[in-house]
Every structure is written in C-alpha cells, then in structure tokens.
Amino acid sequence: MTQEIKTVPFTYEALSQLEMKEGILELQIGPAHAGSGHMRILAWVEGDTVVKVDPDVGFVHRGVEKLSEDRLYIKAIPMVERPSLVDTVNANLGYVIALERLLGLEPPPRAQYIRVITAEISRIMSHLYGIAIYGIFMGSSTVFMWAVADREPFIDLLQELTGARITYSHIIPGGVRWDLPKGFADKVEVALRYLENRMKDYEKVWINNPVVVARSAGVGKLGAEDAIRLGVVGPNLRASGVKYDVRKNDPYAAYADFDFEVPTFKEGDSYSRLLIRVEEIKQSMSIIRQALKRLPEGKVIYEDYYKRMSPLMKEIYDKTGRVKFTLMLTSLSPPKGEAISRVEGGRGEMFYYLVSDGGKNPYRFRLVTPSFRNLPYFTHVMPGHKLADIPVIYGSIDYFPPEADR
Amino acid sequence: MMSFLYFIPNSWLPLLESAFYALIFPGFIAILLLAFFIIWFERKAAARVQMRYGPLWVSKRTGGIIQLLADMIRFSFQEFIVPQGADFIPFVFLPGLLLAFSVLPTVFIPIGPDYSRIFPSNYTLLLAVAFTLVIPVYLVVLGWAADNKFSFIGALREAYLLISYEVPFILAITSAFLLYGTLDLVKIVGIQESTLPGIMLNPIAAIVYVIAVIRATGRVPYDIVEADSELVFGPYTEYSSLMFGFVMGVPYIELYSYSLLFSVLFLSGWAPATGIGFLGGLILPGIVTFVKSVIVMCFLVFLRAVYPRYKLDKAVKAGWSWVFYLALIALFLSAVVSRILW
Numbered sequence: 001m002t003q004e005i006k007t008v009p010f011t012y013e014a015l016s017q018l019e020m021k022e023g024i025l026e027l028q029i030g031p032a033h034a035g036s037g038h039m040r041i042l043a044w045v046e047g048d049t050v051v052k053v054d055p056d057v058g059f060v061h062r063g064v065e066k067l068s069e070d071r072l073y074i075k076a077i078p079m080v081e082r083p084s085l086v087d088t089v090n091a092n093l094g095y096v097i098a099l100e101r102l103l104g105l106e107p108p109p110r111a112q113y114i115r116v117i118t119a120e121i122s123r124i125m126s127h128l129y130g131i132a133i134y135g136i137f138m139g140s141s142t143v144f145m146w147a148v149a150d151r152e153p154f155i156d157l158l159q160e161l162t163g164a165r166i167t168y169s170h171i172i173p174g175g176v177r178w179d180l181p182k183g184f185a186d187k188v189e190v191a192l193r194y195l196e197n198r199m200k201d202y203e204k205v206w207i208n209n210p211v212v213v214a215r216s217a218g219v220g221k222l223g224a225e226d227a228i229r230l231g232v233v234g235p236n237l238r239a240s241g242v243k244y245d246v247r248k249n250d251p252y253a254a255y256a257d258f259d260f261e262v263p264t265f266k267e268g269d270s271y272s273r274l275l276i277r278v279e280e281i282k283q284s285m286s287i288i289r290q291a292l293k294r295l296p297e298g299k300v301i302y303e304d305y306y307k308r309m310s311p312l313m314k315e316i317y318d319k320t321g322r323v324k325f326t327l328m329l330t331s332l333s334p335p336k337g338e339a340i341s342r343v344e345g346g347r348g349e350m351f352y353y354l355v356s357d358g359g360k361n362p363y364r365f366r367l368v369t370p371s372f373r374n375l376p377y378f379t380h381v382m383p384g385h386k387l388a389d390i391p392v393i394y395g396s397i398d399y400f401p402p403e404a405d406r
Numbered sequence: 407m408m409s410f411l412y413f414i415p416n417s418w419l420p421l422l423e424s425a426f427y428a429l430i431f432p433g434f435i436a437i438l439l440l441a442f443f444i445i446w447f448e449r450k451a452a453a454r455v456q457m458r459y460g461p462l463w464v465s466k467r468t469g470g471i472i473q474l475l476a477d478m479i480r481f482s483f484q485e486f487i488v489p490q491g492a493d494f495i496p497f498v499f500l501p502g503l504l505l506a507f508s509v510l511p512t513v514f515i516p517i518g519p520d521y522s523r524i525f526p527s528n529y530t531l532l533l534a535v536a537f538t539l540v541i542p543v544y545l546v547v548l549g550w551a552a553d554n555k556f557s558f559i560g561a562l563r564e565a566y567l568l569i570s571y572e573v574p575f576i577l578a579i580t581s582a583f584l585l586y587g588t589l590d591l592v593k594i595v596g597i598q599e600s601t602l603p604g605i606m607l608n609p610i611a612a613i614v615y616v617i618a619v620i621r622a623t624g625r626v627p628y629d630i631v632e633a634d635s636e637l638v639f640g641p642y643t644e645y646s647s648l649m650f651g652f653v654m655g656v657p658y659i660e661l662y663s664y665s666l667l668f669s670v671l672f673l674s675g676w677a678p679a680t681g682i683g684f685l686g687g688l689i690l691p692g693i694v695t696f697v698k699s700v701i702v703m704c705f706l707v708f709l710r711a712v713y714p715r716y717k718l719d720k721a722v723k724a725g726w727s728w729v730f731y732l733a734l735i736a737l738f739l740s741a742v743v744s745r746i747l748w
Binding site for chain 2: 389
C-alpha cells in the first residue's frame with residue numbers, strides 16, 4: 001500500500017536551486033489559462049516531466065469567515081453557500097447544524113428528511129459537475145456539455161422547492177424554509193430515472209472510452225496510507241481505499257436511518273476517482289428514494305419556533321408550508337459557547353466551527369472546505385507525471401478554487 | 407468543348423482552364439466554401455451530440471452556416487498584437503505561408519481523368535505528399551518564433567508527433583504505390599476503376615493513412631499539439647485578430663487536401679463518372695471526388711464529439727509500435743495483393 005512520495009521541500013533555497021538547474025522550465029499555468037480555473041499552478045518541468053508543482057491559491061478569496069463576524073447568524077447562510085456554488089445545500093447544512101448545536105435545538109424529523117433529500121440532490125449535481133470538469137480538462141467537450149446539462153432536472157426540482165436555481169438558502173436553524181410541494185416525489189422519480197438512463201450513455205461514451213482509460217488509469221496514484229497522512233477527504237480519499245464517510249462515521253441529519261454503501265476503490269488513481277463519483281451518484285439516488293418513501297409527517301420547523309409565530313404566519317405556514325422569517329429567527333443570539341459540525345459535502349468533509357459570545361453575530365467562524373484539503377494532490381501527486389497529466393489529476397480530484405479560497 | 411467561349415482565342419483556353427481550376431474549382435473558392443461548411447458541420451454535429459444548438463443566430467434560416475464569415479469579420483477588426491519578444495518576420499509571415507502550403511497539395515491531386523492534360527506528370531502522388539509534409543516544419547518554426555513557453559512546448563510536441571507518425575504515413579503511401587505500381591494518381595484511379603477501390607484492396611493501408619491524417623491535422627483524439635487545457639492553443643497561442651483566423655483555418659484546409667488524396671488513393675476517386683473534356687473529364691468527376699472527400703472530412707471532424715485527447719508519450723509510443731506495425735503489414739499486404747492481381 002505504501003508508496004514513496006516524491007516531495008521537493010518548499011523552501012526558497014530549494015526553489016532557487018531548482019531554478020538554477022539547467023533544462024528546467026517554469027510554467028505559469030493560470031490564472032488566465034483554459035486549464036487552471038481561478039488559480040495559478042506553478043509547474044517546473046524537465047523535458048515533459050513535472051518535477052515540482054506549487055498551487056498558488058487565493059485568487060478568489062472572499063473572506064467568508066471574517067465577513068460573517070459582521071452579519072447576523074441567519075444572514076451568514078447565503079454567504080457560506082457562495083464558496084461551493086455547485087454544492088450549496090451541503091455547505092448550508094453544515095453551518096446550520098453548527099448553529100443548531102450552539103442554540104441547543106433539534107429540528108423535527110420531517111425537516112431532517114427534507115434536508116437529506118436536498119443534500120443528496122446537491123451531491124448528485126456536484127458529482128456531475130466534477131465529471132464535467134474532468135471531461136473538459138481531458139479535451140472531451142461532449143461529456144462537459146452532457147454532465148452540465150444533466151444537472152438541469154435536479155436544478156429544476158430544487159427551483160420548484162425553493163425558488164432559486166443555485167443558492168437556495170433553504171435550510172435554516174430549526175428546520176427548512178419550505179415543505180415539499182405536492183407531487184414532488186413523482187417529479188424526483190422522473191429526474192432520477194432520467195439520470196439512470198443517462199448514466200448508461202456516460203458509460204458507453206466516457207467511462208469505457210479506451211482513450212479515457214488509457215489517459216487516467218494509473219495516473220495520479222495515491223495509496224491509502226499516504227492519503228490519510230496527507231489528509232485528503234471525500235471521494236478522493238475513498239478512491240484510495242479508505243472507507244471514511246461522515247454520513248456513516250458521524251451521522252448527522254437523518255443519515256442514520258438509511259442504509260447505503262460507502263463505495264471504495266483500491267487503486268487510488270484518476271480513473272478510480274472518476275468511477276467513485278459515478279458509484280456515489282447511484283448511492284445518492286438510493287438514499288433519495290428511501291427518504292421519499294419513508295418521509296415522516298409533521299412540521300418542518302422547530303416546534304417552539306412554530307408556537308411563537310404570529311397567527312398570520314401560522315396561517316401562511318399551514319396553508320402553503322412556507323416558514324416566514326419571524327423576528328425571533330432573524331435575531332438569533334445563541335448562548336456563549338462554541339460548536340463544531342462536520343458534513344459530507346460533494347467534494348468531501350466540510351468542517352464548521354462557530355464561537356458565540358452571546359451576541360447577535362458570530363464571534364468567530366471557521367470554515368474548512370474539502371477542496372483546500374485536497375490541495376496535497378498538486379504538491380505531492382503531480383510531480384513525476386507528464387505535463388499532460390496535470391489537467392487529468394486536477395480534473396479528477398474535483399478541485400474547485402472558490403471553495404478552497406473561501 | 408468550350409466552344410461557347412467563342413470570343414476567346416484558342417491559344418488562351420488552356421490557360422483559362424488552369425485558372426478556373428486553381429481559382430474556382432477545386433481550387434481557392436471551393437476550398438473557402440468547404441472550410442465554411444466543414445467548420446459549420448463540425449460545430450453543428452458536435453452540438454447535436456451535446457444537446458445544444460451550435461451556431462444559429464447568424465442567419466437563423468440557414469442554421470448559422472455563415473458563422474465563420476461573421477467570425478472572420480470580427481477577427482479583421484481586432485488588433486493584431488505582436489509580442490515583444492517574438493521574432494517579427496516569421497511570426498507575421500508564417501501564417502500566410504502555412505495557408506499557402508496547405509492549399510498547394512491540391513494542385514497535384516487530380517480531380518478527373520482529363521486532369522493530366524492540365525498538369526502532366528508521372529509523379530503527382532509524390533509531389534502531393536511532399537507538399538503536405540512541408541507544413542509541420544513551418545509549424546515548429548512558428549512555435550519557436552512566438553516566444554511563449556506554451557507555443558514552444560506545442561512546437562516540440564508537433565516535432566515529436568511529426569517524426570513518429572510521418573513514418574507510418576509514408577509507409578501507407580508506399581504500400582499504395584506498391585499496390586498500384588505507379589505514382590501517377592490518374593493511373594491509380596484507372597486501376598481502381600478496373601478492379602476494386604483501394605480501401606478494399608488494402609484496408610490496413612487506408613486505416614494507417616486515416617490515423618496519420620488525424621494526427622497531422624490535429625483532429626481529436628490527436629489534438630495534442632494545441633491541447634487547450636494544457637497549452638492554451640499550442641503553437642498558435644500568441645496569435646490574435648485575422649492571423650488567428652488564418653492559423654485556425656490551416657488544419658481544415660490541410661484536412662481537405664489529405665481527404666482529397668484519400669478519396670483518390672483509396673476510394674477510387676471519380677469512379678462512376680468518367681469522360682473527356684472540360685465538363686465530362688473534369689467538372690462532373692471533380693464533383694464526385696469532392697463529395698467523397700467531404701464525406702471523409704465529415705467523419706474525421708465528427709470524432710471531436712466522441713473522444714477526449716490522447717497523451718503525448720502514449721501517442722508517440724503508439725506511432726512507433728502498433729501504427730508502425732500496421733503500416734508494415736499494409737506494405738506486406740500490398741505486395742501480396744499486387745502479385746495476385748497483376
């Protein structure tokens with residue numbers, strides 16, 4: 001399992017020695033490059049072989065953590081969604097769980113199930129987006145277009161539920177903002193069947209494509225022990241053979257109620273990182289189906305909050321299933337203390353740390369995103385590969401610069 | 407045959423015919439129109455596969471077929487930037503030269519049985535192949551002249567691939583020569599007419615030829631030289647404005663001359679249509695040859711919708727291993743078939 005990792009120590013002395021060496025070319029891939037995303041990849045190549053890679057991140061830093069110190073607790077929700085734009089529900093969920101732990105409240109089971117449904121839809125969209133980026137980085141515009149377009153039925157579903165297409169802000173402390181509309185389960189089933197049929201096309205054109213196998217199998221290998229040591233998370237970690245999923249290991253929301261597999265692969269190469277996303281999409285579909293079948297009745301908002309609503313708001317909730325923001329919700333002030341939460345986002349484990357000083361804004365908010373934790377792939381896995389493997393490894397780890405920069 | 411042009415002296419007629427051939431069909435204007443069509447077809451076919459419309463809004467009634475014209479007009483109003491460190495003369499003049507050299511092979515490829523009257527030569531196959539092989543050399547110079555690391559790497563990739571795929575290509579051409587026993591393309595088509603199309607006589611040579619053409623014209627999965635997620639646009643990275651339009655068009659025109667050669671060598675050229683004179687010996691057979699090569703081109707550009715990009719080292723390895731072995735088998739097959747047939 002163990003493998004030797006080619007590491008060039010990152011000191012300026014080592015760097016200057018590298019630059020002095022004859023026959024080494026420094027390449028600045030990005031920030032305005034078709035294969036970089038919102039970041040700069042500094043790569044040193046000797047011939048066609050990459051000897052050192054230094055990811056230069058921070059081009060899209062928004063300061064989510066610092067900005068949220070000036071926001072009301074509930075107003076930080078739209079902001080924590082922004083970094084990971086294709087996986088907003090999971091980002092939202094993690095923050096709200098930390099906030100609920102500060103407040104010491106437990107949302108009703110129906111709200112938990114709705115959270116699981118939207119989170120899994122979001123995971124499917126995130127994985128499809130990852131496959132799309134992988135496709136375009138390997139030069140296949142077809143898979144890029146397909147995977148981006150196949151998010152559409154799921155975006156439509158969440159649009160019907162929440163009114164927004166990308167940033168839903170659907171999960172609030174104590175529950176969710178809208179109950180499921182009528183006939184939602186049937187529409188979800190239609191979307192899932194559509195995707196199941198489409199996955200067969202993906203298998204024909206993309207997953208079993210000989211060029212894809214030739215380019216990605218055995219490329220960017222990371223063994224299980226090294227993956228743990230480097231602290232990579234999410235599907236990439238599972239592709240290296242480590243069976244670790246926050247949904248199983250530390251269940252949140254209603255995940256303890258469902259039975260689903262945590263798929264793992266032994267190889268830990270780029271191809272298995274592609275396959276694991278396909279497998280996880282299948283698992284997500286199964287979770288959504290189970291959740292819709294066993295959806296409990298009841299309120300979608302914390303009982304105490306419902307009781308304290310004005311009669312008009314209660315009437316609106318009973319008629320439409322919509323939670324209006326009361327003054328109490330908009331001016332939450334949790335007791336002094338701190339809370340952490342972890343959720344399994346589409347790209348991996350998301351970590352949230354909230355500190356309250358008893359005021360109306362967070363005293364300190366810390367957000368650790370999976371993309372940032374997957375950065376070791378650049379520094380530790382890319383060296384030793386060919387130049388053409390940089391986009392393959394980059395695409396396979398589903399790295400999303402705004403998420404890493406926060 | 408051209409009696410309707412009664413006011414022109416007879417001595418001018420051959421000149422006029424050559425001019426027609428060079429400028430209108432299958433020369434410059436036909437190539438220009440074909441470039442319009444094939445780029446439109448590539449985008450439209452890929453769009454069909456990818457669940458989108460493709461070019462549409464420039465002349466919606468025709469499905470956006472004049473999109474390239476609109477692009478060219480836009481390019482011509484953009485600023486042409488020469489990078490400070492660039493080698494000025496090669497950087498500025500090579501795109502035009504590339505364009506000229508990509509058109510030149512079509513001069514030697516006959517489009518009808520009467521063509522030998524206009525360009526009498528026993529070595530048309532050799533000449534056509536020689537002129538197609540000039541282009542990569544200029545491409546390497548162009549990549550070096552731009553003074554950009556990505557251009558430079560693209561040029562090096564071109565050089566690597568050139569060497570590893572030129573050998574199978576030449577072997578495929580050699581096996582065609584061995585098969586037909588002549589270097590005169592008009593005679594080659596005559597032999598195919600009397601027996602079978604070359605693709606049936608030696609399918610392996612045709613396969614090797616197609617692979618080499620995909621490589622030489624940078625079609626997917628061999629768009630390794632201009633790989634956009636690795637090298638921005640390969641050797642052409644620094645080009646802007648109309649020059650970008652030129653260098654973008656070069657592979658398509660190259661593709662045209664390669665496909666024309668393919669339809670003459672392996673698809674029996676103008677096979678059903680034969681005759682003599684200007685109309686029966688050039689125009690009608692020319693249209694048949696043209697249509698055949700357009701079908702070949704359509705197949706080659708459609709690969710974009712199916713395959714991702716191949717990797718340089720694997721492509722080079724393939725070029726020296728199984729493509730090379732296939733080429734050797736094609737050579738052997740040619741020897742056997744030619745011994746059986748004549």
